[in-house]
Amino acid sequence: MVSQRYKVVQPREILEFYRDLIEVSGFQLETAGVLKGCRKIWVLARIGHSATIQGNDVHDAYVLC
Numbered sequence: 001m002v003s004q005r006y007k008v009v010q011p012r013e014i015l016e017f018y019r020d021l022i023e024v025s026g027f028q029l030e031t032a033g034v035l036k037g038c039r040k041i042w043v044l045a046r047i048g049h050s051a052t053i054q055g056n057d058v059h060d061a062y063v064l065c
Helices: 011-025
Strands: 028-035 040-053 057-064
Touching: 011 028, 011 040
Parallel strands: none
Antiparallel strands: 028 040, 040 057
16 A cells, blocks of 8 residues: 555656766766666765875775665
């Protein structure tokens, strides 16, 4: 049973929302995917910061939505 407010949302709609949010924040979309029969949707974005550790080991920063 669901309420009257229940609405089926396609993964594409959610990814468009994340894409817009990421662009406003200045992030760069790296990859996205779905899990558990499209019940879980995730997006990985590079935030544009990196750090060099012990001379030449570069680590980029990401955010997982």
